Amino acid sequence: MPYFEDVELGEQIGPVETVATDEGVANFCDVWSPPTPNRFTDIETAKASGMEGTIVPGIMAMAMMAQLLTDWAGPDAVRDLDVVFRQPVPHNSPLTLEATITDLRQEDGQNLAECDILMLGSKGERHVGGRALVSLPSRE
């Protein structure tokens, strides 16, 4: 886990390569319980919605992005994660998660790192993008 004093503006978190598998999405939907059939697990429903195939639920994509931050800074470090779903995220396709530190500040007794965060596809397409705020420990 990095200390606030050791982090620099422009520093990158990741990139981390990952894949949302059919099984992983089905498992997530078992907990989330969206109405069925849906475009997340049923290919016909996805195609009827204009998709090429089944897609990853937005809140699952967001959870994957949060994981990038908790792996870096600790399980309760995320203070804010604000994302825009730009393009549908496909199943079984390589995804890259990365974030870049854009601001470092101390606020309300916390040491905060603000970053831009992205989920990219195999051709560099921006599936999900946004901003995050992470609290870091201090050496002091």
Next chain:
Amino acid sequence: MTMQLNYDRSLHEKEHRAGPFEITPEMIRSVNVSLSEKGAAFNSDEGAKGEGFRGMIAPPTLCSIFVREVQLPDIGLDFGRVQMHAGQRVQPIAPIYAGDLISASSHLKEVYAKTGRSGTMVFVVWETTFRNQDDEVVAEVQESFARRE
């Protein structure tokens, strides 16, 4: 010129509630499997205690799965027919522990129009506050839906 949007503005003042929902260890583990989440604090009481928590905690965005349990009304917006999930914001405030009972309370936060190269879109934003069994706020979640002409 500001676009005049017609919808039920009284919904800004109205709270829609749901829950409580139990955060079970099985639920957390199932989400962990989906995400290949190996973080010790999310996987066992022992792992969490080793990181300073009193027990196993949920990943920071897990409460989002309960937003859809709140029965939100049609706001009566007379714009567009196609709606999509445009964005999501989660602000974790306190850890959510396995065994916690969390309740949701949602209200209409804002409705606004944006015009770009592809035309005008109207964004509808709902804000949900999650509280645990001790009435402690554990997270704020905002969901944005976009409607196209």
